[in-house]
Amino acid sequence: MKALVYTAPGKVEVQDIPVPEGRSGMAKVKMHYCGVCGTDIGIFAGKHPRAQAPLTLGHEFVGSIEEICDGSGRFAPGDRVVAYPLISCGHCLACRTGHPHVCETLKLIGIDRDGGMAGYAWIDEDVLFKVPDTLSDQIAALVEPLAVVVRSLHQAEFNLLDTTVVTGAGPIGVLTAIVLKHSGASRIIVSDVDDARLELCRSFGFETVNVRDASLVDYVKDSTNGEGVDIVFECSGVESAAVEMTKILRIGGTICMTGIHKAPRTVDLREMNFKEQKLIGTRVYTKREFEMSVAYAQELAADLEKVITQTVPLSKSEGIFAMIADPSVNAVKVLVDCQA
The missing domain is CATH 3.90.180.10 (Medium-chain alcohol dehydrogenases, catalytic domain)
Known part of the structure; x- marks a missing residue:
């Protein structure tokens, strides 16, 4: 064979x-x-x-x-x-x-x-x-x-009408956004550096940010009156997303680490303390x-x-x-x- x-x-x-x-x-x-x-x-x-x-x-x-x-x-x-x-x-x-x-x-x-x-x-x-x-x-x-994404939403304790950011528009990121849409998320923002992948996301009705051209932090803050979103699904595995994820999350919100980071990253732990944010891992x-x-x-x-x-x-x-x-x-x- x-x-x-x-x-x-x-x-x-x-x-x-x-x-x-x-x-x-x-x-x-x-x-x-x-x-x-x-x-x-x-x-x-x-x-x-x-x-x-x-x-x-x-x-x-x-x-x-x-x-x-x-x-x-x-x-x-x-x-x-x-x-x-x-x-x-x-x-x-x-x-x-x-x-x-x-x-x-x-x-x-x-x-x-x-x-x-x-x-x-x-x-x-x-x-x-x-x-x-x-x-x-x-x-x-x-x-x-798809099972990876189902696990991720369970770990994040997603609730109906939650506002969300998905960092990374690879296959898992796009599938995460699709599942969020069908699960009743009130807002889905997807970030990436690839215009073609972001165009695919827009075809589903998702908001998109190309982080090569614009600041995801500024976009989220400007569009949420500075409050941030309920859940961030980190699907990119890149350092810049790890640095920014606490800044786009609301007080008491949850970060779900769906993507696998291959190296240690800088995370603003002080912001997690002050905002009482939650960080949850997910694997398979x-x-x-x-x-x-x-x-x-x-x-x-x-x-x-x-x-x-x-x-x-x-x-x-x-x-x-x-x-x-x-x-x-x-x-x-x-x-x-x-x-x-």
């Missing part, structure tokens, strides 16, 4: 590799589509601390079951499925106290073991979820990043939130479809990371067609 294999920093290859073998309790899944995540970009760059070459990439995938090895009866050949890709140890403190999604040795399919940018994969049956017939394969491939999602996102994707399908900007055949995917990095391409969410 063909697979997109990370072979060295800055290098991926489409290789013909053997179809892996399954074991009891696993299903052989024919891959249909797999999304490219920011984590995949980090792996390609050689910056992920765990990913080791050779590695078949991909943890945001949808496919159909072709075979089940000693299954439970929950699934049958032909079922379309998505997979909860987290692998927890089951015995650390987090796992023992009901938080296996933040396991001390958390691993993921597509990072710590071969993933879904391939013709087939064998997946443990107990992490599979059926895809409704009304949900397209392409939208189903967005269930995993629970199994329940992943399951919820399968159903939720149906409600958001029309908006989610607009986020998918490119689909690349697996057979021609060796240049996919160069394409994503090219600003003229205007990539937001890119899918790999695993059967093309």
Whole structure:
């Protein structure tokens, strides 16, 4: 079968590799589509601390079951499925106290073991979820990043009519804003440096600020009578957002750290004290939130479809990371067609 294999920093290859073998309790899944995540970009760059070459990439995938090895009866050949890709140890403190999604040795399919940018994969049956017939394969491939956003809103304790800022208009930032719209946010301001991504945000009705041309702090203060917003979702992972997030948040407001910062940042802790602001972290999602996102994707399908900007055949995917990095391409969410 063909697979997109990370072979060295800055290098991926489409290789013909053997179809892996399954074991009891696993299903052989024919891959249909797999999304490219920011984590995949980090792996390609050689910056992920765990990913080791050779590695078949991909943890945001949808496919159909072709075979089940000693299954439970929950699934049958032909079922379309998505997979909860987290692998927890089951015995650390987090796992023992009901938080296996933040396991001390958390691993993921597509990072710590071969993933879904391939013709087939064998997946443990107990992490599979059926895809409704009304949900397209392409939208189903967005269930995993959608689950990240669902977790983020839960962690932030979002309330109806909250005012919000989303810093960063990458895939997670755009999905966050979409979920906020459907969840009843009274105001959604999205900041970024990319005009094309901000134009996409404006097509959804969001306010936008290009922080290369204007001050986000001034915009928020001027448009809120100096009060700030209820919640800031930091989705960019960049230093300037960390510096400014306390300044655009109201007294008693919440900052939700959705984006992963790869280095220590300067944060105005004095302002957090004086304003009694709350800072909450969020990492991936629970199994329940992943399951919820399968159903939720149906409600958001029309908006989610607009986020998918490119689909690349697996057979021609060796240049996919160069394409994503090219600003003229205007990539937001890119899918790999695993059967093309």
